[in-house]
Amino acid sequence: MNAALAPPPSAPTPSETPTHYLNASYGFRSWLLTLDHKRIALLYLASITLFFFIGGFYAVLVRLELVTPAGDLMSAENYNTAFTLHGVVMIFFFLIPSIPAVLGNFLIPIMIGARDLAFPKLNLLSWYIYMVGGMVAAYALFTGGVDTGWTLYAPYSSTYSNSNVTATAIAAFITGFSSILTGLNFVVTIHKMRAPGLTWFRLPLFVWAHYATSVIQVLGTPVLAITLVLLILERSFGFGFFDPARGGDPVLFQHLFWFYSHPAVYIMILPSMGVISELVTCFSRKKVFGYGFIAMSSVAIAVLGFLVWGHHMFVSGQSVYAGMVFSILSFMVGIPSAIKVFNWTATMYKGSISYSTPMIYAFGFIGLFTIGGLTGLFLANLGLDIHLHDTYFVVAHFHYIMVGGAVMGYLGGIHYWWPKMTGRLYPEGWARFSALVLFVGFNLTFFPQFLLGYMGMPRRYHAYPEEFQVLNVMSSAGASILGVGYLIPMIYLFWSMRYGRLAPENPWGAKGLEWTTPSPPTTFNFDETPVVTEEAYEYVKEEKH
Amino acid sequence: MWTGFPLFPEAASTIASGVDLLYLFLVVVSVVFSVGIFGAIFYFALRYQRKTQDEVPEPIHGSMILEITWSVVPFLILMVMFGWGTAVFFRNFHPPEGATEIFVTGKQWMWKLQHPEGQREINELHVPVGRAVKLTMATEDVIHSFYIPAFRVKKDVVPGMYTTMWFEPTKVGKYHLFCAEYCGNQHSGMIGTVYVMAPPDYEAWLAGAPRGETMSQAGERLFQRLGCHTCHAADRPGRGPVLEKVFGSTVLLADGKKVVADEMYLRESILRPGAKVVAGFKTQMPTFQGQISEEGLMQIIAYIKSLESKERTTTQ
Ligand code: HEC
Ligand code: HEM
Ligand SMILES: [Cu+2]
Ligand SMILES: [Cu+2]
Numbered sequence: 122m123n124a125a126l127a128p129p130p131s132a133p134t135p136s137e138t139p140t141h142y143l144n145a146s147y148g149f150r151s152w153l154l155t156l157d158h159k160r161i162a163l164l165y166l167a168s169i170t171l172f173f174f175i176g177g178f179y180a181v182l183v184r185l186e187l188v189t190p191a192g193d194l195m196s197a198e199n200y201n202t203a204f205t206l207h208g209v210v211m212i213f214f215f216l217i218p219s220i221p222a223v224l225g226n227f228l229i230p231i232m233i234g235a236r237d238l239a240f241p242k243l244n245l246l247s248w249y250i251y252m253v254g255g256m257v258a259a260y261a262l263f264t265g266g267v268d269t270g271w272t273l274y275a276p277y278s279s280t281y282s283n284s285n286v287t288a289t290a291i292a293a294f295i296t297g298f299s300s301i302l303t304g305l306n307f308v309v310t311i312h313k314m315r316a317p318g319l320t321w322f323r324l325p326l327f328v329w330a331h332y333a334t335s336v337i338q339v340l341g342t343p344v345l346a347i348t349l350v351l352l353i354l355e356r357s358f359g360f361g362f363f364d365p366a367r368g369g370d371p372v373l374f375q376h377l378f379w380f381y382s383h384p385a386v387y388i389m390i391l392p393s394m395g396v397i398s399e400l401v402t403c404f405s406r407k408k409v410f411g412y413g414f415i416a417m418s419s420v421a422i423a424v425l426g427f428l429v430w431g432h433h434m435f436v437s438g439q440s441v442y443a444g445m446v447f448s449i450l451s452f453m454v455g456i457p458s459a460i461k462v463f464n465w466t467a468t469m470y471k472g473s474i475s476y477s478t479p480m481i482y483a484f485g486f487i488g489l490f491t492i493g494g495l496t497g498l499f500l501a502n503l504g505l506d507i508h509l510h511d512t513y514f515v516v517a518h519f520h521y522i523m524v525g526g527a528v529m530g531y532l533g534g535i536h537y538w539w540p541k542m543t544g545r546l547y548p549e550g551w552a553r554f555s556a557l558v559l560f561v562g563f564n565l566t567f568f569p570q571f572l573l574g575y576m577g578m579p580r581r582y583h584a585y586p587e588e589f590q591v592l593n594v595m596s597s598a599g600a601s602i603l604g605v606g607y608l609i610p611m612i613y614l615f616w617s618m619r620y621g622r623l624a625p626e627n628p629w630g631a632k633g634l635e636w637t638t639p640s641p642p643t644t645f646n647f648d649e650t651p652v653v654t655e656e657a658y659e660y661v662k663e664e665k666h
Numbered sequence: 667m668w669t670g671f672p673l674f675p676e677a678a679s680t681i682a683s684g685v686d687l688l689y690l691f692l693v694v695v696s697v698v699f700s701v702g703i704f705g706a707i708f709y710f711a712l713r714y715q716r717k718t719q720d721e722v723p724e725p726i727h728g729s730m731i732l733e734i735t736w737s738v739v740p741f742l743i744l745m746v747m748f749g750w751g752t753a754v755f756f757r758n759f760h761p762p763e764g765a766t767e768i769f770v771t772g773k774q775w776m777w778k779l780q781h782p783e784g785q786r787e788i789n790e791l792h793v794p795v796g797r798a799v800k801l802t803m804a805t806e807d808v809i810h811s812f813y814i815p816a817f818r819v820k821k822d823v824v825p826g827m828y829t830t831m832w833f834e835p836t837k838v839g840k841y842h843l844f845c846a847e848y849c850g851n852q853h854s855g856m857i858g859t860v861y862v863m864a865p866p867d868y869e870a871w872l873a874g875a876p877r878g879e880t881m882s883q884a885g886e887r888l889f890q891r892l893g894c895h896t897c898h899a900a901d902r903p904g905r906g907p908v909l910e911k912v913f914g915s916t917v918l919l920a921d922g923k924k925v926v927a928d929e930m931y932l933r934e935s936i937l938r939p940g941a942k943v944v945a946g947f948k949t950q951m952p953t954f955q956g957q958i959s960e961e962g963l964m965q966i967i968a969y970i971k972s973l974e975s976k977e978r979t980t981t982q
Contacts (some may be wrong), residue, residue, distance in 0.1 A: 197851050270816075270848050274898060276825055277808040277850055281774070306822055352832035365826020366955055368938070371809060382714065406716070411728035436811065437822045438829045441759055445752055452744040458739055460748040463736045469710035474722045476711070484707060490704055502747055504688050504754025508818040509809060511846040576675045577815025579846045586842060655895075662722045 127219025141544065141641045156241035156642055161643030162227035163542070165218060168255065170611075175262075177607065179207035182425040183635050184566075184600040187593045192218065192584035198585040201268040202284065208271030210262075213293050214255055216527055220340075220392035222251070222303055224534045225331045227542060229307060231642060232325050233650040234316025239309040247306070254296030261288035271485040271582060272382070275363035275374035279355040287356055290349040297342045297349075300388075304338030307331055314635070318653035325633055325657050326415050330395025333419040337384045337391075337426065345381035348374065361403055363595050372437055379430035387426040390490075391419055393530025394461055399484050400533055401465045403471030403631040404480035407656045411464040418457035425454045435506045440574040444503055451501035458494045462487060477629065478552035482533025485560045493518060496571065511581075514574025520567045529559070532610065539614065544641040547617040551609060559606035565599025678837040678862065679817035684754050686818075691750070695743060695937050713858040758819065761832035769881070769964045772803065772810035772823040776853035778844065778961060780818060784877035784884075789858030792842060792875075794868035798834040804927060804960040810848035814860055820846055837865035862917025888962050892954065907944050913971045918945040932967050933970065 138144070142159045152160060186194045197201070226244065228236050238244050261267055265291040269278040278286050280660070311332050315324070345505040352374070354360045361367025402409045409415060431439060431447030465487055496518040499504050509515065540546055551655045569592040578589045585593070627636040634653070638646055677683050688964040714723070752774050753906045766792070793799050803812055803823040812831065813820040816839075821831040845856035863871060879887070889895060897906035920943040925931055934941055938959070939951035959967065 126939065130973050201848075212958075244971065247687035268850070274809060274848070277848070281808050281850060353853070366937075405723075406721075407723050408725040410726060411733055414728070436820050437809075438824050438827060441756065444755065448751065452748050456741055459740050460733070460737060462703060466706050466710070467712065467726075467728075467732065469707065471723055471726065472710070472714050473716045473723045474711050474714050475716045481853075484711070487707060488700075488704060491700055492696075495692075495699060498696075498744065498747060499689070499692050502692065505692065506753040506821050507755065507758055508685055508815070510779060510820060511813075511848075520754075552965070561769050562677065562880055572673055576673070577813070577842065577844070577852075579813065579844045581848040584854045621816070652978060660722050660725065660888065 127146030165222040176210035184597040236303035236645040241369040247302040251299035258292035261285040269638035294349045304335035307335040326398035327395040329416040333423040340633040341384040345412035348377040376614030383430040393527040396530040400483040407472040410467035448584040479537035481556040513570040517570035555609035563604030680834040761800040765800035770803040775856040775961040784880040785875040800832040813844045813846035881968040882972035885965035913980040
């Protein structure tokens, strides 16, 4: 298959298995009380995968209902609950924790040459908080669910909905703290624990992306927490923050909600961009083009991301001038995003490009993110957003970025670092095949939604006029392909944990400190603290050839 | 109703074609960029495919000139998009003078419409072709959003305030009316039809539609029933200010500020009288919060507005 995957002579043979973080101790306690960032990463991996399938189950319900124009498969109530739970679970319990809590947790200490994160106990606490939030969400879900949409707009959520809004808000409130603590841990770790010689501008771009993400998590999530508290107070104790009859303002809720939730979309995409920077350099075997620009564009996105929330409210009655300011700032966010895409593309120029699975995901990411970003410009455009707001165009836009971008990056990263995490190689043929299935299924699912949106189909509709049916059927057909695309990796990755070929230290010939540790690494990552003497991605010809 | 496989919504208002043109501009820019990026990726992937396992290409660090180019060029294009989009938005925002006024009330899960002459409709809106229509909208419960895709217009209807929008239909026909903001159980049932009619048909419809009193007559009746007249006699000052000609005038408030008395101001004066107190008066007016439906409120406001035009007719 791929000669680069052949174990070099130094690779361990099955007969003499060395101790590593996975076999260092056994038993439930050794996992549930672990302070090892790598084990905590795996705890997260298992839990978010579970939530991914719960969220996916609701997506299946939504797509099945939409095959026919009439609302015939389930009641309107159940449909509304399905799309709400799909959104809540996917965003708060899968996508926000996904790359940071799994790959970031696993890799940041290793990438910077540290033995663990700055606060290992806090790290474990984050996971427990996440799980408690998850339990509350599960409670909300099994006791009737919630039907407000993940956006929880008042006054529907605060006064009118009869569903489990309070429990859901509490669940999101609790998981928010896990996100804050993880972000805090990363910021401190990146500031304080870099190996000697590892200056800021020698950091892998993955670390830069997580640094920017962590800052958003720490600064933004408390605003979400406050918003949810206000919502709970209003709902349970009759405060009037969002009720005009008592001097409140329902639009205030939207301001507060998007002040967090727009930056939150960057919490979801920035880590994925960090992954893509790693993949593109590794599989082009070349220094990244414009390192400083990619690193700084992450920071620029993090800063600008806090200033554009009003673009979700162009038709909510805000003033024309507020609309103009939010519009122009939203356009500005497009620039750092574009800079990244251009630099990744330029990195491939005169590279040595391998079509290994992670690189196929990277290709997929760049293509889909480009479409997602460009369609963001349609929505940032005042004149167009009037027509497009709250239609399927918006749904397509954010799925291109969040699923086409963030989830593709996550899967690409999982494949890339799988040998490091598990010590095993996954079956390359199946992996490439499923990446293609995902790509095809994704586009078939979501591209028709752009057309539906421009045609005027509103989102969150249980039943719809007949002329929208053809495109909806295409979308549902695509979704079934997409579903298969997610199941195949689930199966072969599981399989490979036991039966995959043993992975060498550095199967891809990649740069970066994580590839100097054994696969899988030992509990403390490095026997001696490494000393860094070069910039990131210094691929050089070996002398002997 | 199976109309095949349409990819473009009908364009039936004066602004629709402008929005479509802007959309096409963005589509073209997007296609050019996507083709450029995808083309480069495909080309590089094929041209520089790894040949031997140990090959290591020459490093390239980056290029300031390129970085500046691919920041500045997109920036300029984005500013064109911004300027164009804002121009379309402004046009969409400001209703022309003399537009026909129609009042909309959203309610879980129906649209109630009132014409000034008194005709009322539910989930249906009849308008004449070629005449600008301005909607003043309120909701009795949650947020809704009034959306007519064929006209490319949409506006949220928000509790506690009036929002307005306008359009001028250009094509006779039947068009979808949707609620675009999720509003609970029957959100997708909160839909209706806009009938754009040729002027003679429209006149016939107006004449044929059952109509009781006009909006301002209904408002006057409410004004009496709620006892407003005990403090606000139409022509002489009482405990409250004279309401004649108040609409559109500049009101001096007790705290020295000035406000223009528009619909929002009248609404607030009735529901939260203490919020803006007229200079020379005490906060004696009781709140009518919860006692008047949104539709009733619109009628009272129509009545207060008519006090101005009555005055004008008597002086003519
Ligand atoms: C008890 C007497 C009283 C009653 C009854 C009353 N008002 Fe008033 N109203 C006042 C007073 C006093 C003011 C001026 C102080 C203020 O602005 O609150 C006022 C102010 C107003 C204003 C603002 C006028 C301006 O010049 O800016 C409007 C509009 C108004 N009332 C409408 C109504 C309507 C409609 C009703 C019936 C539903 C009503 N009022 C019932 C006493 C009353
Ligand atoms: C190029 C930069 C981007 C621009 C200019 C942009 C613009 C917009 C605009 C204007 C909206 C509001 C549309 C409306 O509701 O009418 C929107 C919605 C949305 N965007 Fe983006 N976006 C960008 C990138 C992203 C990214 C990176 C993500 C996520 C990873 C994202 C996720 C979302 C989501 C989730 C929504 C809809 C939320 C909802 O209403 O449920 N966007 N985007
Ligand atoms: Cu946003
Ligand atoms: Cu509605």
